[in-house]
Amino acid sequence: MSRYYLGIDIGGTAVKLGLVRSNGEITNSGTYSVNFDHYKTPIIDTVLKSLESFIHENTIDLSTIKGIGVSATGQIDVHNGIVAGTAGHINNWVGTPLKDILQETYHLPVLVENDANCAVIGEHWLGDAANYSNVVMLTIGTGVGGGIIINNHLLSGQMGIAGELGHFPLNAHGKPCYCGNIGCYEQYASTTALVADVKETLNNDPHINLEKINGKYIFTQLQKGNPTISVIVEQWIDNIARGIVGLIHIFNPEAIIIGGGVSQQEELFISPLREKILELTMPCFKKNLIITKASLGNNAGLCGAVYPFIKNNS
Numbered sequence: 001m002s003r004y005y006l007g008i009d010i011g012g013t014a015v016k017l018g019l020v021r022s023n024g025e026i027t028n029s030g031t032y033s034v035n036f037d038h039y040k041t042p043i044i045d046t047v048l049k050s051l052e053s054f055i056h057e058n059t060i061d062l063s064t065i066k067g068i069g070v071s072a073t074g075q076i077d078v079h080n081g082i083v084a085g086t087a088g089h090i091n092n093w094v095g096t097p098l099k100d101i102l103q104e105t106y107h108l109p110v111l112v113e114n115d116a117n118c119a120v121i122g123e124h125w126l127g128d129a130a131n132y133s134n135v136v137m138l139t140i141g142t143g144v145g146g147g148i149i150i151n152n153h154l155l156s157g158q159m160g161i162a163g164e165l166g167h168f169p170l171n172a173h174g175k176p177c178y179c180g181n182i183g184c185y186e187q188y189a190s191t192t193a194l195v196a197d198v199k200e201t202l203n204n205d206p207h208i209n210l211e212k213i214n215g216k217y218i219f220t221q222l223q224k225g226n227p228t229i230s231v232i233v234e235q236w237i238d239n240i241a242r243g244i245v246g247l248i249h250i251f252n253p254e255a256i257i258i259g260g261g262v263s264q265q266e267e268l269f270i271s272p273l274r275e276k277i278l279e280l281t282m283p284c285f286k287k288n289l290i291i292t293k294a295s296l297g298n299n300a301g302l303c304g305a306v307y308p309f310i311k312n313n314s
């Protein structure tokens with residue numbers, strides 16, 4: 001018989017809630033903004049309110065739920081289910097005892113894990129990465145998230161916060177990062193970094209409304225063959241590739257999985273990225289290596305969050 005779990009995927013802009021069956025099927029889901037007032041309302045308050053609506057609207061019988069899995073942005077102390085830290089840009093979030101609050105509210109077992117780690121767990125359970133034992137996933141978006149699976153186990157580190165791939169230094173003399181360091185990978189490899197570079201370059205062009213520049217605009221221009229944008233994107237892909245090559249040399253994975261909205265651009269992004277990575281990777285490390293986009297899209301976090309319950313029941 002199928003069991004049901006409640007998945008909660010808390011990102012920097014929205015929380016996604018979903019009812020997940022033990023085969024990974026999401027039967028109901030809903031998305032609610034968490035930054036509508038720039039986090040003046042603590043995220044946890046929004047999450048609790050959203051859960052109430054979600055449960056009510058979908059007439060969910062809590063007695064049928066076997067557990068709550070939380071995928072959460074930030075550095076998560078997985079042993080205690082607490083937000084231990086962030087890279088420094090979300091107010092009223094660090095210190096939130098997610099596990100205790102949800103357990104006290106719903107009287108169900110609760111597991112909390114970092115969102116990028118949940119994404120790689122989800123992909124390794126249900127996506128293309130299921131065929132591989134050693135997987136490195138990078139989520140490229142506002143920032144860069146990471147999750148690493150070695151010999152079919154998530155690399156967790158002592159507190160469960162390992163795999164913070166956005167904050168290894170790519171350039172010791174480079175851009176300052178809001179985490180406090182200089183030259184972090186995220187400052188070069190995120191979509192935010194790409195958008196900032198394009199805006200800086202086009203700053204003096206009176207025909208361009210800088211407000212309109214986002215990932216979609218950039219890829220539309222790229223499609224049209226805009227030479228200025230092409231140069232910037234090429235440099236961005238080069239930066240992303242160099243970081244990934246380092247990870248390949250450290251972890252010797254079979255699969256590199258790229259997530260985030262931009263990963264949908266096979267021809268303009270994944271394909272040239274793959275080419276660049278293979279050009280820079282040492283020959284032995286290229287053996288049986290695949291570089292591909294994530295297959296679950298936005299659902300990976302919800303599925304990855306509840307997976308530990310399912311694994312323990314099987």
Ligand SMILES: [Zn+2]
Nearest residue numbers: 167177179184
């Ligand atoms: Zn940083």
